[in-house]
Amino acid sequence: MIASLDSILSKTRGDRWIWLIVILLSMISLLAVYSSTGTLAFKRGVGAESILMKHLAMIIGGIGLMYISHKIDYRYYAGISKLLMIATIPLLLYTLVFGNHVNDASRWIPIPGTGLSFQTSDLAKLALITFLARTLSRKQENIKDVKQSFIPIMSSVCVVFILIALANLSTALMLFGVSVLLLIIGRISIKQIAVVCLAGAVLLAGVVFLGPRRKTYISRIHTYMHPEKATADKSFQSDHAKIAIASGGIFGKGPGNSTERNYLPDSFSDEIYAIIVEEYGLIGGLTLMGIYLFLLYRCIKIVTKAPKAFGALLACGLSFSLTIQAFANMAVAVGLGPVTGVPLPLVSMGGTSILFTSIAFGIILSVSRDNDEPKKVVVGEITEAP
Incomplete structure (x- = not known):
């Protein structure tokens, strides 16, 4: 034994x-x-x-x-993160339109032939965190550059946030909070973080007052x-x-x-x-x-x-x-x-x-x-x- x-x-x-x-x-x-x-x-x-x-x-x-x-050597997850992000956005969209509706929320997509369902927000959390870690670590030399660094980061955070929030607001808010923490640790400027938070607040208000x-x-x-x-x-x-x-x-x-x-x-x-x-x-x-x-x-x-x-x-x-x-x-x-x-x-x-x-x-x-x-x-x- x-x-x-x-x-x-x-x-x-x-x-x-x-x-x-x-x-x-x-x-x-x-x-x-x-x-x-x-x-x-x-x-x-x-x-x-x-x-x-x-x-x-x-x-x-x-x-x-x-x-x-x-x-697996964790460095390989940097390359995998790009593939995960490419797959995540279409999956989240598919879930919103064709996913199983439970309690007025469409969070799951069925896995054919298994009787099981797959919650795409779980994949999205892993994809966004690994993608942000990769992007922030590789762009440290020009981290304050708006075009090369800030726009790709902000767009990825906001797109994933809104797609999850339409069906699962609590998960979206927690993932957004973790993303902001990573931006702070990754030396993104305070002004740029404020812009991300403002965009998140606008999207949050839209989901709460206008969402399905x-x-x-x-x-x-x-x-x-x-x-x-x-x-x-x-x-x-x-x-x-x-x-x-x-x-x-x-x-x-x-x-x-x-x-x-x-x-x-x-x-x-x-x-x-x-x-x-x-x-x-x-x-x-x-x-x-x-x-x-x-x-x-x-x-x-x-x-x-x-x-x-x-x-x-x-x-x-x-x-x-x-x-x-x-x-x-x-x-x-x-x-x-x-x-x-x-x-x-x-x-x-x-x-x-x-x-x-x-x-x-x-x-x-x-x-x-x-x-x-x-x-x-x-x-x-x-x-x-x-």
Whole structure:
């Protein structure tokens, strides 16, 4: 057993703490999903074990993708980012027009012959972050040039933002925030960042007040700002999430003893944090929060050690994207934000979310692996490793 474990660990590289974090989050996910899918299983006429096995298959597939992506030299992702951006824009447009409509939102496109659906915004997040990291790192010498640097960067951020925001505003806002952080770290001037933020604000206003989901967005904002005026059906999800958290106490009701899982419509995805707190209490909620904070800390260490700008920007963008998404999900569950459709990374049940999150972890580990490997130094005709 120990020999086989050593054999597996010998084939993995990068920050070992991040590998441990992935394993912990996967275990938490299995427990939480199994506990919260009883009602879903009843509606589908299947056993909860059947849903758990599918979720386990996704986690195993995600870890496999993470392993593959961490073995690839992160520099190759610079070239891949161009292909991803070329594919992302048409896919987002196709999703808006021909995608599956769920809750008045078109976010998924079906994968023929599999019975599965693909959320294109997950690909768009990965594509935009890698593209920005590549562009910012390669244009440092003329980073303030409007034509060569600023216009390509601004156009890519704004186009992806508007295409995602029309169906998924919360994801678009988080991705826009991560993009602005990358622009600041990438030494874009304050004036140019202000222009990007102004353009984003104009697009945001257009989506909220003129977009196809304007009624949903305005209703959610109104419910959050004035909960006392909201009808029972409008505040149902947020109310039961608060009940779940309040009834959990300090130590929780225990694994599998949640009652609010029978009422929350998305207890296994968007509101899974509320179920975790209900079953494992304040201690469980704070522990999960601490895991994500520790993840951010380890990623920042990777960023500070990265010798190249592209690796630093890539790891920085992906780590901020994961942690901001995690805390946005937890904030919604405890009532610190309006209801959104943002999953908890590597914990919520979901196909493409788990797979693309795993790829993001793999890319971060690829940067970490490069940091840890000894650099070769050429001395005359002799190549040595210091």
